[in-house]
Amino acid sequence: MPTAAPVPRKMSREARREQLIEATIEVMAEQGFARITLADVARKAGLAHGLVNFHFQTKDALLAETLSYLSQEYRANWRAALDQATPTPAARLNALIRADFVPAICTPARRSAWLSFWAEATSRPLYQSLCGGNDRFYIQTLEGICADLITEGGYNGDAARIARVLRVTSEGVWADLVSTQTPYSAAEALQTVLDAAAAFFPRHFGANGLLQQP
Secondary structure, eight states: OOOOOOOOSOOOHHHHHHHHHHHHHHHHHHHOTTTOOHHHHHHHHTOOHHHHHHHHSSHHHHHHHHHHHHHHHHHHHHHHHHHHSOSSHHHHHHHHHHHTTOTTTSOHHHHHHHHHHHHOGGGHHHHHHHHHHHHHHHHHHHHHHHHHHHHHHTOOSOHHHHHHHHHHHHHHHHHHHHHSSSOOOHHHHHHHHHHHHHHHOTTTEETTEEOOOO
């Protein structure tokens, strides 16, 4: 395993913890949830093992902090995308879909880390305790946008089911990008989700995503 270059020792406690969490994400992408060790994280970060123990004490504490960090990052990302979107249902749905594929969020390491947390049975109680509230808020937001778009466009369909299809399609292409031997691009993954939106909302989404509205 490659060793990271040495890093400056004088960092704030918060910056050092973030550095170790980022190293954990990288190691998890390489080795998976079960095989990660504090020594591996220290090596990836270019730090002494004792520094990892000082900040996190145990592997479980480090993994919990990593999951919380990823969850907060993900929520801040999609909420920022909605804040910047034009306040129409179609524009908000477009922003929410595209938020999953911005380069800072949709990295190979982050996709792999998320998949490890989703797939590892021992992490499920941890995932539910740390991410369950964020998941519920996201689902409620997506369902509300779909309901508004159904009303505005005169579409048929159940908002909760449509939102579920869009959500699991986005999660599914993330998993595909991790698990397939020859993965397609993130741009192709995004287009797949936009195609799903176009199937439900054809007067608002097309082959190239959001259509210009009169």
